[in-house]
Amino acid sequence: MIKINYYHSLIFFNLCIFISAFDYLRNNSLLILSLLLILSIGISHGSLDHVKGKKLLKILGIKSSAIFYLGYIFVGLITILIWLLFPKFLLLLFLIIAAFHFGKEDSEFIIKRKNFELIYFLKGSLVIVAPLVFHKEETLYIFKSLNFDISTNILINNEILYLLILLSFIANIILSLNRSFDTKSLLLMDFLSLIILNYFLNPILAFTVYFCFLHSIRHSISLIQEINTNLKKGLPLFIKKALPLTIITIFGYLFALYFLNNFNSLNESIYKVIFIGLASLTFPHILLEYLIEKNEQ
Numbered sequence: 001m002i003k004i005n006y007y008h009s010l011i012f013f014n015l016c017i018f019i020s021a022f023d024y025l026r027n028n029s030l031l032i033l034s035l036l037l038i039l040s041i042g043i044s045h046g047s048l049d050h051v052k053g054k055k056l057l058k059i060l061g062i063k064s065s066a067i068f069y070l071g072y073i074f075v076g077l078i079t080i081l082i083w084l085l086f087p088k089f090l091l092l093l094f095l096i097i098a099a100f101h102f103g104k105e106d107s108e109f110i111i112k113r114k115n116f117e118l119i120y121f122l123k124g125s126l127v128i129v130a131p132l133v134f135h136k137e138e139t140l141y142i143f144k145s146l147n148f149d150i151s152t153n154i155l156i157n158n159e160i161l162y163l164l165i166l167l168s169f170i171a172n173i174i175l176s177l178n179r180s181f182d183t184k185s186l187l188l189m190d191f192l193s194l195i196i197l198n199y200f201l202n203p204i205l206a207f208t209v210y211f212c213f214l215h216s217i218r219h220s221i222s223l224i225q226e227i228n229t230n231l232k233k234g235l236p237l238f239i240k241k242a243l244p245l246t247i248i249t250i251f252g253y254l255f256a257l258y259f260l261n262n263f264n265s266l267n268e269s270i271y272k273v274i275f276i277g278l279a280s281l282t283f284p285h286i287l288l289e290y291l292i293e294k295n296e297q
Contacts (some may be wrong), residue, residue, distance in 0.1 A: 001109050004221060004231070006182040008289055012143045012214050013189040019209065020200035025072040031270045034208040035257075038274060039250045041212040044079060045219040047242035052292060059295045061293040081278050087147040094279045097143070101286055105219050106190065110183055122171035126191065129164045130198035132156055139203045145268045171269075188213065204274070253277050269296055 019025050050202070053068035083090040100117065132137040140151050150156055172191050176184040193214065197206040220238065221231070228234030253273055260269040289290025291293075 002159060002182055002186070003227070004181065005109060005218060006186045008191075008218060008221065009186040009189045009214075011192045015213065016074045016193040016209070020196055025205065026200050029202050029267070031267055032204050034161045034204050035253075035274060037208050037212045038278075040246075041252055042216050042248045043249050043278075043281060044242050045216040045223065046281055047245040048081045048223050048243060049237070049288055050240060050286055056288065056292050056295065059292070066130070072284045072288070075287060076280040079283045080276060083279060089276070090279065091146055091148045092141070094275070094282065095128050096121075097286060098278075098282060099128050101128050101282065103171070106215060107187070109180065109218075109222060110175055110187075116198075119171045119174055123175065124168075125164055125195050127169040127207065129161055129168070130194055131203035131206065133158070133161045133165065134198045134202050142203060142271055145271050204271075237296055249281070282289050 049072065050068070054065060057063070057065065057068055079090070098120040101124065103120035103122065107120070107123060113141065136156065140149075140156075143150060154160070159212060169191060172187045176187050194206075197209055200206075200207070224231055224234035224238045225235050256277065257269055257273045260272055264272065
């Protein structure tokens with residue numbers, strides 16, 4: 001597993017260097033491309049939640065699959081409702097949970113320990129903090145379009161942001177302690193990849209490249225290996241199982257974009273579809289992972 005993820009990180013690191021060399025990518029927002037990548041590659045890594053849901057129901061001794069589907073949809077809809085009513089609270093909560101989620105899922109193949117929540121959070125916080133360091137005005141504009149104006153918040157002072165990047169680096173060092181050279185190299189490459197992406201690309205494009213080609217693919221690799229330890233044999237099965245929910249989610253996103261575009265500019269509609277959409281998928285996804293982990297103990 002370490003070897004596969006090492007080569008994945010190596011390829012991703014070189015990809016980040018390669019795409020950062022193009023003026024066109026550095027100087028254009030490419031919002032529609034970002035949305036298409038998130039819809040096709042990004043969200044697919046959560047499209048086996050219905051399989052995990054059946055696993056949870058089996059653990060709990062519940063026979064009806066409808067309970068899982070209704071509960072999953074309910075959590076997603078409640079997330080959207082709370083966002084509409086309390087956007088500042090929900091976005092802040094989403095960013096905190098997303099940082100933890102990214103840090104945990106990108107590195108739990110290295111170490112899976114209790115009481116490591118802060119380490120995972122600090123590692124994953126780089127995804128949130130780096131855009132504020134390198135493209136602060138553009139990132140704040142995106143937040144403002146989501147009714148989350150933090151332009152006067154003390155937490156976005158450069159000194160605090162630099163400290164958070166340092167803490168994220170220290171979290172990677174802690175994760176690498178007593179680990180192999182490949183693991184240490186992997187963590188360093190992932191850290192530098194995020195720095196490179198956010199330095200050269202706009203916030204949405206940088207996040208899209210990370211989310212689709214590092215986070216999503218890494219999580220998908222672990223899911224494929226759960227299906228079949230042979231990646232070549234597991235990949236077709238993964239695609240077959242993930243495709244139905246991926247297609248349904250894509251149509252949901254496109255419908256939301258069409259609806260929002262009647263009241264907002266296209267750019268603002270895309271921002272809202274990406275962030276609100278990911279929040280509505282992330283909260284039930286993380287809750288499902290938590291319930292499985294808790295009940296398997």
